[in-house]
Amino acid sequence: MLDKKEKVVFEISITSVLKVILLLLSVWVLYQVRSILVVLLVAMVITIALEPFVEKLEKDRIPRSLSVIVLYIAFLAVLGAFVYFVIPPVALQIKELTLDLPYYTSRLSGFNFGDTSPITKILNNLSSNLTDSAGSILAGLISVFGGVVHAITVFALTFYALVDKEGLRKTLVALIPIDQKERLLATINKVSLKLGDWLRGQLLLMLIIGVVDGSILAVLGIQYALVLGLLAGLLEVIPIIGPTISALTAVFVAFVSGAALWKILVVLVAYIVVQQIENQILVPKIMQKATGLSPIIVIIALLVGDKLLGLGGAVLAIPVAAGIQVFTNEYMPLIKKR
Template sequence: MVKNFPFYIKAPIILLGLVITVFILNILRDVLVPLAFATLIAILLNPLSNRLERKMPKVLSILITMIIAVLILSGLMYFLSSQIAHFFDNLDAMKQKFAEILNIAQQWLQQTFGISAQKQVEMLNDAAKGSKAVIGQTLSGVLGILSVIFLIPVYTFLIMFYKTLILNFLYEVFSEENQKKVGDILSETKAAIQSYIIGLLIETSIVAVMNSCALLILGVQNAILIGVIGAILNLLPYIGGIIAILLPVLMATLTTDGFTTQLLIIGAYALIQFIDNNFLVPKIVSSKVQINALISIIIVLLGAALWGVPGMFLSIPFIAVLKIIFDRIEGLKPWGKLLGDTIPTEHMGQIKRIRRRKPALNEKA
């Protein structure tokens, strides 16, 4: 068995397996990303579909469930688009303010670092040339999004329709003695993902309301749009919260004088983050799987490196499923503990030293 092999043989095999897995995930990203999103959506919509299926044919229940989901999403998109339309109302004033700030920044750079205005312009031109590739990637990403818009509904419908077939396959592919363990993993995974996604939706709505109210009170332009975008960015653990603060600070800088509003925005967002992290997430995002902060940050960055922005959103549910599997398999339980948020009071070295001392104490007695 592989377990009896020495470490210097097992380590290269594990690393080779990881390299091959990452390579396959990267090559097949255009297929796997919409499939992963469709799987999460199918799990989320499954309870409503099951309830409707008791009163009508399966295909009709799936279609009605998906139509309800599309209507809710369309309403949200209409609301955001109406807010985006107001963003361009004061575009000329923001351009003028941005030019003033840029002029001040150029003078400061020239006085502090001795970089002439001409040199700064050359640096900006070089940066603009380098950004052409990024613009090309963005345009290709837009085309990818259009294809995903059509693929995700199709995948979602087919996953929900062939749900029984897929579940039976997962049961039958393992031996009989492991089928109970497989059933436990599947049921726990479904419950964890459902509670996680529903909790995130509720938490995001509350954070969006708090962000928007705070920005409206402080008089920040496009407060509702920026507040909602900040709540969506907050879905990315730790990283999204930092980006969410920068948006209203930038808007306040372009539309107001002085720095009082910016400081108040930072204070308000810090308070909202405190409420979110200490009250909303523990109470509302009632996921059965808790991932520690270190692993959350690492997995989000790895997801971004592998699949871009979609990978950042998919990384946490993915690692949650892995933790459920690790916790159920004897040889992988240490990895499950590493991913978890439970911190031991003592490490194994201390426990072993205490156990060694006890016999010596007994002998002296």
């Protein structure tokens, strides 16, 4: 009996081809204007974070435009105080740490790691890499705003977005198809609320952890306490891995700087206790209304954001991922029903 070969024919319509081309072209255009997208995303994130405070002032019968101005003055005052009081000593400690690294490396060479040990190689390269890393971090931070001009643009966009909220809403309504208008607006509002809760909660956690860890190190007399506290706060955004890295870094610095053994043990225990208090008390209390992102999703988002846009992309990756999650949760059931 002869096997019959069936001919399989795939038909691709011109419309499908055009859609694929249009999609690829859109991706290419977005990639070309990625620096502008970063500015817009930063403005959007700041707007979402500040919106509840503006609404609170409005409820106190303060005009919206005046509320935004008051909030901006307060924000700039806090930012100015941070730059004036925190940045100089942090920069000084980073400079001292860079200069002291060769000495710490030579101290550790007394321990028999072996010439081919990965630890030895890491320590030998640490001094030269730190300066480059600091430069990369600075360049990444600058890339978030794109320099002074982009920083001014971000603040201007945020200001007008906060003042003219209804105008933006009317424009958005005009662009949405009538049959999807109500659901999409409700979803956007939900994204804004959840993202705002997450952002404010995360910033508060970063501040608390940074201040507490830095204060503990300062009381113990550990060198570079301010830098280590700032590092602990910044790494707080990365679940599990971030706090672990900050704890190991603090213990390492305490060890190589010649701190007493009991101080090193206290540093380790203190970081563990602070982390447990955060997980059991602070996070459930502060983040109870926020969008819950899986730690794996957070880490993947950070890696993708860093790969696409550097540190600026990593900073914006988590809020974007949180927004995508809300949209997915809202529309995935509808897609499955079709």
